[in-house]
Amino acid sequence: MAKMKRMLPTPTPETQHFWDGARDGELLLQRCDDCSDAYFPPRPFCPKCGSRKVSVFKASGKGFLLSYVINTRPQPISETPYAIAVVELEEGPRMMTNIVECEQTPEALPLDMKLEVTFEQQNDDITLPLFKPAGA
């Protein structure tokens, strides 16, 4: 995927750990210590039960392709059509991403295909978690 100007995230106190983790090559999720549900996006309490007793843990980085579109309109991140996808992680949470190391066509992107995380550095502070076909 050609690297063009992406809008990059501005971390907040509640999300800083996630972006620090991504910079270090780790995909971090959170889990409620009371109800044990894993969740995303980051916040310092459980969105299911409201408990503030939560822990950060490193996710496996494995998941599957839940759904996507292939955007063909004016492009902030690529000169050619690119998939904007949602991956469902092994631990349960879902996240938006791009699929790399793979043709951006419906044929090359069957739903349910296995994916694994990879990291793309954007600048000194921000590294984005992206996903690629498992074993690619």
Place this chain on the structure above:
Amino acid sequence: MKQNSVAVVGAAETTDMGKVPGMSQIMLHADAALNALEDAGLKPSDIDGIATAGEWPTSIAHYLGITPTWVDGTLVGGCSFMMHVRHAAAAINEGLCETVLITHGESGRSRIGSSPYPMDTVSLAGQFEIPYGVMGPPSMFTIPVLRYLKEYDLTVEDLAMVSVIQREWAAKNPRSSFKDPLTVDDVLGSSMIAWPFTKLMCCLVTDGGGAIILTSAERAKDFPQKPVYVLGTGESVETPMISQMEDFCSSRAFKVSGAKAFEEAGISHDDVDHLMIYDAFAHLPLYGLEDLGFCKPGEAAAFIRERNTAPGGKLPMNTNGGGLSYMHSGMYGMYALQESIRQMRGTAAAQIEGAKISVSHGVGGMFGASGTVIFTNEA
């Protein structure tokens, strides 16, 4: 809310729609408001409650010369106006105000005096969606759909058929932006926007506005127009992030809002004569028919293909031509409400003879929010 306790006594759209480069956003609100006031035989000074989205209620009240005792600026996207109707009904019943004006105006195409798009990189969506290259609704609202198609063994032809049938309704409406007949091949052959969505599966981008005036059912009898009663209402929100909706094949906000409205109205689906489901994109009527309970999960595409919602069908839907062919300024909910009101007054371009109950169902901020209003013309 109490069934039939509040009624629509004024309703109108802007004088012109489509391309209106001679009006800024706030004047589109005002043009629609002045038309609705004339429809109701009222002056701005008769209004004591104001609700709007897209502009501050303060701006609309000041521009029109209104001194309100009740104000609602709920802004959750295109279904905000369904919520305004619900909130206004509660306010009127509670005695907070007597006569409410709800306005919408949007220079969606000409972008004259429009609210700017925020460049947000801080919110959760800004941090965890925007960096992946989403470009507004066409590449966000559409993301769940491949999963829906796979889950129910449907095809892009099923999406295209929604646009084809709505064009049939649009052909009956002189104010529609597009009236020429379409085929499934036309829809699939139009330019690709975001696979699997082609241009003709996406709504128009136009200029326009609309306004509604509500008062108690008791007072409504003294107004010039046939009252259209509010029979039941619902509302809910789910998430501002499309990636975080609970179920990619169903909208929780649709289900909660729709069920609440039917419960309040005390009706069953068989009682519904006319239906509006906000169609920003071709998949929304599919999700809407299922989440409102008109069809079982996965059966809405066949229901549409078998012409149940088409002219002559048993459940006429989106009879103005919808956001896909009539008009779509950005927050289309107001136009769905206007068509429901016209159908209940008996003044629609494609009038459903004898229709007594109309359901108007809206969506907002992708699948983020939903509002439902059920109208009747029988007191």
